[in-house]
Structures are given as C-alpha cells and as structure tokens.
Amino acid sequence: MKKNYLLFSLFLLISVTLSSCIKDEAPSKQAYILEATIADAEVLLLNHNKKVGDEDIIIFQLKQNKEDNIFAPEFVLSPGATIQPESGTSLDFTNGPQKYIVTSEDHAWTKTYYVNFILSEFPTYFNLEDYLLYKGSAVLQEEYDVDERYASDVYINFISYTDKNEVNTLWSSGNQGFSIMPAGKLKLTNPSQYPTAVDFDGYKGKAAKLSTILTGLDHKMTGFIKTPGIAAGNLFTGTFSLNMSVPAASPKFGIPYNTNRKPITLKGFYKYKAGDFYGAKNEFALKDLDRDTWDAYAILFEKTTDKNYLDGVHNFESEKMVMVARIEEGSYPETEQWTPFEANFKNVNDKTFDPSKEYMIALVFTSSIQGADFRGAIGSTLWIDEIELVLEDN
Amino acid sequence: MKYIYIILVALMPLYVTAQVTENTKEENFFIHNMDYQVRAQFSIGGSSPLGLPREIRKIDSYNPTLQLGLEANATKWLTVDQKWGVRIGLRFEGKGMKTKAEVKDYKTRIFYEGTELNGYYDGKVRTNVRNTYITFPISAVYRITPKWNIYGGVYLSGLIDKNFDGYVYDGTFRKDSPVGDRINFKDEERGEYDFSDEVRKFQWGAQIGGEWTLNKNFKLFSDLTYGFNGVLRSDFDAISFSMHNIYLNLGFGYQF
Numbered sequence: 001m002k003k004n005y006l007l008f009s010l011f012l013l014i015s016v017t018l019s020s021c022i023k024d025e026a027p028s029k030q031a032y033i034l035e036a037t038i039a040d041a042e043v044l045l046l047n048h049n050k051k052v053g054d055e056d057i058i059i060f061q062l063k064q065n066k067e068d069n070i071f072a073p074e075f076v077l078s079p080g081a082t083i084q085p086e087s088g089t090s091l092d093f094t095n096g097p098q099k100y101i102v103t104s105e106d107h108a109w110t111k112t113y114y115v116n117f118i119l120s121e122f123p124t125y126f127n128l129e130d131y132l133l134y135k136g137s138a139v140l141q142e143e144y145d146v147d148e149r150y151a152s153d154v155y156i157n158f159i160s161y162t163d164k165n166e167v168n169t170l171w172s173s174g175n176q177g178f179s180i181m182p183a184g185k186l187k188l189t190n191p192s193q194y195p196t197a198v199d200f201d202g203y204k205g206k207a208a209k210l211s212t213i214l215t216g217l218d219h220k221m222t223g224f225i226k227t228p229g230i231a232a233g234n235l236f237t238g239t240f241s242l243n244m245s246v247p248a249a250s251p252k253f254g255i256p257y258n259t260n261r262k263p264i265t266l267k268g269f270y271k272y273k274a275g276d277f278y279g280a281k282n283e284f285a286l287k288d289l290d291r292d293t294w295d296a297y298a299i300l301f302e303k304t305t306d307k308n309y310l311d312g313v314h315n316f317e318s319e320k321m322v323m324v325a326r327i328e329e330g331s332y333p334e335t336e337q338w339t340p341f342e343a344n345f346k347n348v349n350d351k352t353f354d355p356s357k358e359y360m361i362a363l364v365f366t367s368s369i370q371g372a373d374f375r376g377a378i379g380s381t382l383w384i385d386e387i388e389l390v391l392e393d394n
Numbered sequence: 395m396k397y398i399y400i401i402l403v404a405l406m407p408l409y410v411t412a413q414v415t416e417n418t419k420e421e422n423f424f425i426h427n428m429d430y431q432v433r434a435q436f437s438i439g440g441s442s443p444l445g446l447p448r449e450i451r452k453i454d455s456y457n458p459t460l461q462l463g464l465e466a467n468a469t470k471w472l473t474v475d476q477k478w479g480v481r482i483g484l485r486f487e488g489k490g491m492k493t494k495a496e497v498k499d500y501k502t503r504i505f506y507e508g509t510e511l512n513g514y515y516d517g518k519v520r521t522n523v524r525n526t527y528i529t530f531p532i533s534a535v536y537r538i539t540p541k542w543n544i545y546g547g548v549y550l551s552g553l554i555d556k557n558f559d560g561y562v563y564d565g566t567f568r569k570d571s572p573v574g575d576r577i578n579f580k581d582e583e584r585g586e587y588d589f590s591d592e593v594r595k596f597q598w599g600a601q602i603g604g605e606w607t608l609n610k611n612f613k614l615f616s617d618l619t620y621g622f623n624g625v626l627r628s629d630f631d632a633i634s635f636s637m638h639n640i641y642l643n644l645g646f647g648y649q650f
Contacts, residue, residue: 026448029499029514029572054575104572111573136575180511180569180577242577 027105030078033058033113038071046256047308050076053241054137054176056112057097057169061256062119069094071117080105093117096166114139120162122259123170126363126387129205131156131198132167133191137176144191146200152188153179156198158208158235170237170255177242177250178231182215195233195367199383203269203338207385208235210367212275212292212376230284230378232371236364238309248372252309253362257300260355261391266298266325266363267342268387272334275379284375292377293333295369296341297326298389303358310362312372322351322359338385363387427471429479430650433615437461439641440491441523441558441625447635449501454494454518461524463487463643469535479535481545489639490524490557497565499572502633504562504585514572517565517579523625525593526555531601544604549619551597558626559588592630597621597639605647613647 035050036058046061060071072090075083083102085091091098097116104110133140135154144156155178158171173196183194191197192209199209210233217229228247238253257263274292278284286292301310301320310318325343332341347353365384368376438458467483496518504511533547561584568574579585603617621639628636 022446022451022453023448025451026499030516030568031573032576109571109573136569176575180575242575243583 027107028078028080029104029106029109031081031102031104031109031111032078033075033083033100033102033111034078035076036060036115037074039074046258053239055169055239056114056138057167058113058115059167059169060115060117061168061258062117063258065119068092069117073115075100077102078104116166118162118164118166118168120168120258122257123160123168124259124389124391126160126171127205128158128198128202128208128385128387130161131158131206132169134176134179136179144198146190146192149189150191152183152186155179155183155191155194155196157196158198171235172238172240172251173233173235174231174240174251176240177247178215180242182213182217182231185216195231196235197233202383203385207383208365209233210235210294210365210382210384212368212371212378212380214279214378228374229279230368230371230374230376232366232368232374232376232380233382234364234366234371235384237362246313248313248374249311251312253299253311253314253364254301254309254360255362256303257359257361259391261394262353262355263298263300263323263325263345263361263389264392265342265344265390266296266387267340267390268296269338269385270294270296270332270341271336271338271383272332273336273379273381274334275377275381277378279378284378286370286375286377287373289370292380293329293369294365294367294380294382295327295371296343296365296384297324298343298345298364299324299362300345300353300359301362303360308360315372319349321348323353324348338383361389363389423470427474427476427479429469429471431465431467431469431613431647433463433465433467433485433645433647435463435465435487435615435643435645437463437487437489437641437643439489439619439639440493441489441637442640443635443637444640449497449499449635450495451498452496454496455492456494457492459490459492459524461488461490461641463645465529465531465647467531477537479537481531481533481535481547483531483533485529485531486526486554487529487643488524488526489641491521492523493521495519495521500633502562502587504567504587511567511569511577511585513567513569513574515562515565515567517562517567519560519562519565521560522557524555524557525553525625527551527597528554533601541607542604543607544602545617546600546602548598548600551599551621553593553595553597556590556593558590558593559586561586589626589630589633592626594623594625594627597623597625599623599639603643608646611649613649614645615647616642616644618642 033052036052037050070092072088075087081102097114100113102111133144155175160168175194175196195213197209199207212232236253237255243250272294300323323345325345327343367380367382465483465485469479469481471479498516500515529549529551531549533545535545537543563579563584567577599621601617601619605613605615607613619641624636
C-alpha cells in the first residue's frame with residue numbers, strides 16, 4: 001500500500017519537472033556588426049581596430065590613396081544575423097558611405113550601419129564647427145534646433161570633415177554614457193543640457209561648451225553599477241564605450257597620428273567659469289585644490305596591437321606615453337573673454353619622437369580637472385574653440 | 395474553470411460538516427472527532443514559470459535554501475469511521491530559492507536608485523527569493539489506512555516579508571530594444587535588480603499531500619503546493635513570463 005503513494009508523489013514530481021524542461025533555443029533577436037575589416041587591413045588602414053561598438057558609422061581610415069575606391073568590407077555579425085549587401089561584396093565608396101542593413105536571426109529586428117573609407121591628412125586644426133545629432137548611439141539625420149524639445153537621450157558629438165567633405169568621427173565625449181542613465185533621470189529636453197554641448201557664440205563660429213553637471217544618481221559608488229554623482233564635460237579624440245563598474249575608464253583616448261612631424265605645441269582659445277557648489281555634503285570636494293579649474297592636454301603615445309588607447313583613468317602613468325603637453329596649473333584662470341592658451345610638448349618616460357614609428361594622439365579637454373575622479377564643482381563651465389596642434393617643419 | 399472546480403471540491407466537506415453537526419448536537423463539536431496538530435516543515439521549491447520559457451537557456455545552479463514553516467491545524471472528522479475529514483490551519487512559512495541561470499533575449503529591467511533601464515539581456519542571471527507568508531490552508535482529508543492520510547485543498551496566503559532580487563553578470567544588456575545600445579557586464583561587473591516591491595501581497599493556490607503516522611503522536615508528512623497567481627504582480631512587465639510558487643514541503647507533525 002505504502003508503495004503506491006510513494007509512486008503517486010513521484011509521478012507528481014516528475015510531471016512538474018518534465019514541464020520545466022529547457023525548450024529549444026529561439027532565433028536570436030540581435031542584429032549587430034561585431035567586427036569589420038578588409039583584406040590587407042594592416043597595409044591599407046591606419047587604424048585596423050576591427051571591433052565595432054554601438055556606433056552606426058564605421059569609418060576605415062586609409063593610409064594612402066588607392067587607384068580606385070572599391071573595397072569589399074568583411075563583417076563578423078552577432079549570432080544568426082545576416083547583412084545586406086553581404087559580407088565580402090565589392091562596393092564603390094567613391095561617392096561616400098555605403099548603407100548596410102543587418103537583420104536578426106528571427107527577422108524581427110534590423111540595424112542600419114553606414115560604412116565609409118576616408119583618406120585624410122593628419123588634422124592639425126580643429127575649428128569645432130561641425131557636429132552630428134545622436135539618439136543613443138544612432139545618428140539622427142536631422143538638423144539640431146536649440147529651441148526644440150528632444151527626447152532625453154538625444155545629444156551632439158563633434159565631428160570633422162575631410163578635404164573631400166566626408167565625416168570623420170574623431171571627437172568623442174561622455175555624452176553617450178550620460179544618455180543611458182542620468183539624462184533620463186534628469187528628464188533632459190535638449191542636447192544643450194548635456195555635459196558636452198555646442199555653443200553658437202564661439203571665438204570663431206561655434207565652440208564646444210563643457211559643463212560639470214549633477215547627474216542626480218545615487219553615487220555612493222559602492223554598488224555593482226557605479227554611477228557617478230557628477231559628470232564633468234569632456235571632449236577628446238577617441239571613442240567612448242560605457243564601463244559600468246569603472247565609469248571613469250569608459251573614454252578611450254587616442255586617434256592615429258598619421259604624420260611624421262613632431263608635435264610642438266597644443267593651443268587654442270578658452271573661457272572658463274568655476275562653479276562653487278560641491279554637493280550638499282561637500283561630496284564632490286576637490287583634493288588639494290581650493291577652487292575648481294579646467295584642464296587641457298595632449299598625449300602622444302605608442303601604437304599597440306592590443307588596447308590601442310589610453311583609458312580615462314590613465315593618470316599620466318602609462319608606459320606608452322612618449323610626449324605630453326598640458327596647460328600649466330594656475331596659468332589660465334577664470335575669464336569671461338576668449339583667451340588664448342598653449343602648452344608645449346615635452347618628452348616623458350625617457351622616450352623621444354621617432355618619425356619612422358607609428359603613434360596615436362589623445363587631445364583631452366575637461367571642465368573639472370579632477371573630473372575623472374568625479375570631483376568638481378557643479379556649474380563649472382569651459383568653452384573651447386579653434387584648437388591647433390603646431391607641428392615641427394620637416 | 396479548473397480553479398473553480400478545485401474550490402468546490404475543497405469546500406464541499408464544509409457543507410457536509412454543517413450537516414453532520416446538526417445531527418450530533420449533544421456532543422461538543424470541538425472535542426468529538428477532532429484532531430489537533432502542530433507541524434514543522436522545510437520547503438524545497440522555487441518561483442518558476444510552469445514550463446521554462448525559451449528565454450531560459452540553462453540552469454547553472456539551484457539552491458532551495460533553508461525555508462522553514464510552522465503550522466497549527468485542526469481536523470474535523472465528518473464520518474464516524476473517521477474516513478473523511480476537513481482540515482483548516484494557520485501556517486507561517488518561508489518560500490525561497492537561489493538560482494543561477496543563463497538567458498537569451500530576456501526582457502527585463504535593471505534598477506538603480508530610481509534610475510531604471512529597460513531592455514533585453516543575454517547572459518547570466520542570479521536570482522534570490524526569500525518571501526514569508528502567513529497561510530490559511532483548507533483541505534479535505536481522507537484516511538486510506540490507519541497509518542496513511544492523504545489531503546488536498548486550497549490555501550490563501552498573505553505576504554509578511556518580501557525579497558526578490560539578484561543581479562545580471564557576464565553578459566550584455568541592450569537598452570530599449572534587442573538592437574539598442576549595449577552595456578557589457580564582464581567578469582565582476584554586475585547589474586543589480588530588485589523586484590521586491592513587485593511581489594504580490596496575496597497568493598492563493600492548491601496543495602496536495604500525504605501524512606504517515608509514526609506513532610500515537612508523531613506524523614511525517616509531505617505535500618506539494620502550487621500558486622495559481624504569479625509571485626510578482628500581474629501588471630509588472632519587466633519579466634515577460636509569469637512565475638509561480640511551486641514548493642514541496644517535508645516535515646513532521648505532533649498530534650495532541
């Protein structure tokens with residue numbers, strides 16, 4: 001008799017367990033390009049970093065002119081995804097970017113990418129006149145209107161145009177990270193409210209306006225997602241990829257230094273206003289500084305095959321650094337007038353510039369000098385314009 | 395419909411009780427043909443969808459954790475041969491588990507101090523559930539042999555203490571859509587979630603089980619409970635499937 005009931009309960013258990021079995025895998029919903037390259041990338045491209053982030057513009061920088069502009073980009077896609085035109089298809093890039101559409105395995109989702117090949121002399125003058133409007137990490141094909149209401153995750157990023165009028169996405173900022181978390185909480189309505197914004201009243205034409213902003217997030221920095229309490233406005237050459245556990249490491253500084261001329265001076269024009277509020281409990285107070293100040297520097301560093309960048313927490317300690325130019329502390333105080341600044345390049349790490357070597361260069365500007373540590377005064381604002389790298393004549 | 399049928403079955407003995415009571419007025423209802431019992435139990439189970447959804451690719455680990463319960467109940471035997479009875483009780487019980495699972499295209503929401511991110515997640519998920527309920531079980535009891543009783547019925551539960559949280563790790567979260575901006579969680583990086591405030595205050599479900607008489611006072615029992623309504627509020631959409639409390643209770647009872 002006893003056996004029967006044991007059996008009975010066993011059956012119950014088994015039926016529950018069976019209905020909990022792992023089902024067949026559903027087709028993936030992802031539609032990303034993970035890597036992009038071309039044949040002979042090392043020979044033809046300046047930066048053959050094959051990893052593709054969230055940006056929907058993929059730019060290959062060519063080392064030199066090719067007879068034609070026909071390339072056959074090859075892609076690695078997220079599992080199961082397909083791409084049109086297919087990976088390895090030869091296309092003519094003479095007339096600018098080509099559009100690629102990635103479709104997820106379940107056919108329900110698509111993501112559009114624009115791929116281009118550009119040839120550009122190393123840019124030495126940055127007038128900060130041009131920008132693109134982004135939503136999340138996708139470029140919005142529309143004009144920016146300062147008075148318009150936008151979704152909270154819409155922001156601007158500065159770009160440059162090549163001689164052939166092609167987009168070069170050499171500038172980046174923390175705006176993309178800001179769009180993911182704080183912007184929604186702060187209910188931003190216009191890209192002008194972002195830490196990195198465009199100002200239409202620059203020294204010449206437009207300028208970059210960098211502000212130190214309260215993020216409105218809990219910032220105990222003890223949780224697993226670290227959310228900083230302030231975000232200093234920043235502008236740098238390189239890319240940004242959000243790092244949730246070390247937010248300060250999200251910026252990846254550096255673009256190819258495709259010239260064999262030694263850098264001499266970093267210069268430009270600035271205006272600066274320091275904030276004086278450090279949070280309710282002085283929680284963003286500066287270390288060894290009485291008043292907030294801005295920072296501008298350039299670092300020339302050796303090109304590496306892996307991790308070819310300096311991240312936001314480099315703290316001027318990287319072994320890769322060859323030359324550094326940084327504005328002298330205290331030399332460029334607060335001012336409401338456009339004022340020139342300059343910093344000379346100096347050798348570091350007992351290294352010297354070798355014209356035959358390949359280098360990367362990072363230009364970095366921030367509205368709070370200790371912004372990478374998330375220290376700074378709320379309201380500190382830096383305007384920056386007409387940046388120039390002076391190079392030695394050959 | 396199925397539920398209504400179960401309720402009817404569970405409540406029928408009550409009606410019979412009323413009938414029987416009238417016929418035996420001279421005897422004290424609370425003494426005659428009554429059994430009183432206290433029980434202690436531990437529970438193995440979890441908050442699980444019935445039939446794992448396709449988003450769940452792998453269960454890496456499962457820990458039932460130590461979930462204890464205490465119950466007092468009374469059984470009124472309805473027939474002189476004590477074949478049929480009805481039992482009501484009061485039980486304080488913990489229901490919980492810890493799991494590690496791997497998911498794909500799992501729609502969820504990550505919270506952080508008032509900021510929330512909605513989106514899709516591929517990777518690993520850790521879930522910790524620890525809820526405490528006050529439960530009123532109502533069962534019909536049937537004596538099969540002098541040593542064996544089986545019982546079944548419904549229960550109503552109120553939530554006293556709640557915890558439903560966890561974190562995602564070693565994976566990728568895509569904001570807003572399956573092709574949105576990616577946030578990678580590598581190595582030690584974690585994205586926490588806390589759905590504690592979304593745990594439903596009221597639960598009801600069915601239970602079925604059996605008890606074995608060890609000696610005059612001691613009984614061993616085992617029963618299975620299943621919650622009809624989800625553990626989390628039905629308007630909560632950060633998880634695309636409904637999860638139910640499914641628990642196997644094991645324990646002993648002392649009968650006075």
